[in-house]
Amino acid sequence: MKKLTSKSFGKLIFLLGMFLTTQFSFGDILIRKDTNSDPGLQPMGVTTLSATSLTTTSTSTSTYTTYPVSADVIGTDLIVDFSKSVGTAYITVVDYSGAVVYMTAADTYSSREVVIPVDGWSSGKYSVKIAYKNTKLIGDFWL
Secondary structure, three states: OOOOOHHHHHHHHHHHHHHHHHHHOOOOOOEEEOOOOOOOOOHHHOOOOOOOOOEEEEOOOOEEEEOOEEEEEEOOEEEEEEOOOOOEEEEEEEEOOOOEEEEEEEEOOOOOEEEEEOOOOOOOEEEEEEEEOOEEEEEEEEO
């Protein structure tokens, strides 16, 4: 049985750290394409976003698309970050019953971060919806 040397242990820790960083750097809210065809009350059928640059990667079994947006609840705020400007983005938050609890339009050319205070909201499930151009995204979170 081989001993674990400090050099190999250091490499292991480094690789583990890199894995965890890449897995969790996009926020707690999983953002995905919104397939709901009902635009609802929000212009362009607003929904949520996630990830880095707008790219599509194809493998033999699936296709992955990432978006220039991430969302996370930090303390008493829902933070929506755009990694690049997308023009005007419409952000809507709905509760578990579908009632709109927050709605705004953000100019991502002037600011790439939208801070939504959630203190005072009831505990439960919410969905953040983000729409820009022809893109509609959604992500669920709990308070």
